[in-house]
Amino acid sequence: MESSTILPLSQLSLSLPRPNRSRARPFRPWTQWTSQPTRIRCQKMYVPGFGEASPEAKAAKNLHNFFTYVAVKIVTAQLESYNPEAYEELMEFLSRHSLNDGDKFCANLMRESPRHKSLALRILEVRSAYCKNDFEWDNLKRLAFKMVDKSNTSLMRDYIRETSHLEHEK
Amino acid sequence: MESSTILPLSQLSLSLPRPNRSRARPFRPWTQWTSQPTRIRCQKMYVPGFGEASPEAKAAKNLHNFFTYVAVKIVTAQLESYNPEAYEELMEFLSRHSLNDGDKFCANLMRESPRHKSLALRILEVRSAYCKNDFEWDNLKRLAFKMVDKSNTSLMRDYIRETSHLEHEK
Numbered sequence: 001m002e003s004s005t006i007l008p009l010s011q012l013s014l015s016l017p018r019p020n021r022s023r024a025r026p027f028r029p030w031t032q033w034t035s036q037p038t039r040i041r042c043q044k045m046y047v048p049g050f051g052e053a054s055p056e057a058k059a060a061k062n063l064h065n066f067f068t069y070v071a072v073k074i075v076t077a078q079l080e081s082y083n084p085e086a087y088e089e090l091m092e093f094l095s096r097h098s099l100n101d102g103d104k105f106c107a108n109l110m111r112e113s114p115r116h117k118s119l120a121l122r123i124l125e126v127r128s129a130y131c132k133n134d135f136e137w138d139n140l141k142r143l144a145f146k147m148v149d150k151s152n153t154s155l156m157r158d159y160i161r162e163t164s165h166l167e168h169e170k
Numbered sequence: 171m172e173s174s175t176i177l178p179l180s181q182l183s184l185s186l187p188r189p190n191r192s193r194a195r196p197f198r199p200w201t202q203w204t205s206q207p208t209r210i211r212c213q214k215m216y217v218p219g220f221g222e223a224s225p226e227a228k229a230a231k232n233l234h235n236f237f238t239y240v241a242v243k244i245v246t247a248q249l250e251s252y253n254p255e256a257y258e259e260l261m262e263f264l265s266r267h268s269l270n271d272g273d274k275f276c277a278n279l280m281r282e283s284p285r286h287k288s289l290a291l292r293i294l295e296v297r298s299a300y301c302k303n304d305f306e307w308d309n310l311k312r313l314a315f316k317m318v319d320k321s322n323t324s325l326m327r328d329y330i331r332e333t334s335h336l337e338h339e340k
Contacts (some may be wrong), residue, residue: 023200044286044303045244045296045299045304046244047243047247047300047304048243048244048246048247053189054306055236055240055305056305056306056309056310056311057313058236059233059236059305059310060310060313060314060317061317062232062236063310063314064314064317064318064321066225066228066229066232067291067314070225073217073218073219074183074215074216074217076218077216077218078216083305087318088338099199103321103324103325106325107328107329110325110329111329117260117329121326124322124325125322126215127318127322128269128318128319128322129215130215130217131314131318132315132318133214134214134215134217135225135226136224136226136235137307137311140226140229140230140233140255141307143226143227143230143299144234144237145301147234148234148297148298148301148302149298151234151272151273152294152295152297152298154273155276155277155294159277159281160278167260
């Protein structure tokens with residue numbers, strides 16, 4: 001963390017001690033991660049700790065692993081009904097390999113046997129189709145907005161309830 | 171996994187053994203998670219294993235924790251420049267508490283001391299502002315699409331390179 005920040009003061013209304021301006025460091029715009037040359041217009045908060053990548057790239061990587069997980073779920077559900085033998089083989093492979101790294105899982109599955117290779121190719125196709133056609137991106141955004149509001153309200157309400165209860169007991 | 175699936179055959183061109191139709195189970199549409207009464211029109215793949223929730227809700231929950239992580243990063247970077255004492259306090263708290271569950275982290279931070287409470291409220295405000303204003307949702311989608319294409323191509327290319335090399339050696 002080598003730089004100062006662009007502080008959206010309108011959003012941060014909490015009273016914190018006065019900043020020590022003599023410690024302020026050179027301006028480093030958040031746009032360093034984007035290709036837009038909008039140094040001056042950028043009003044975004046500076047997010048450190050992502051190196052050359054962006055928070056969006058980090059989130060996309062996590063979603064990518066999640067899509068592989070979903071694709072495996074879809075394929076196993078399909079196989080369970082239509083092809084019990086392949087289902088058993090995939091379940092057995094799943095018991096031995098972690099799905100945390102989706103690409104590594106698929107790479108290993110491909111190399112297990114020719115039958116496993118077919119399953120791996122199917123998972124690759126399903127995750128691409130799921131990501132592009134089935135996954136509801138707008139819904140994801142809507143749910144995330146709703147979740148942050150709900151969680152913030154709930155955390156503050158619980159805290160107030162707890163502290164007013166304590167004061168009541170005094 | 172109690173049901174059969176809606177199989178987008180156009181997307182799944184891989185030759186798998188013929189389905190055993192006698193094992194097919196009752197139709198259960200993917201739309202059970204959405205509010206749309208489009209049983210017949212739904213062409214989405216059935217995703218099992220999310221209970222009453224949806225994959226979108228699961229992904230939103232993960233993003234929610236990620237936004238808390240980002241908000242903590244933003245606030246610590248701000249404090250490092252402007253308020254070294256609060257920075258030290260937050261870093262010390264971070265060394266003792268996991269950020270895996272963002273809401274739990276904030277709840278604990280609120281209850282640590284009145285000064286920590288101010289930091290917690292600031293983190294709540296920043297994560298909401300970040301999620302709604304700064305995070306580039308379109309970019310996330312674009313990067314995820316790009317990632318799935320790139321990973322699929324790369325996995326298949328590596329496999330073909332490896333196997334053709336083996337055949338060449340024979």
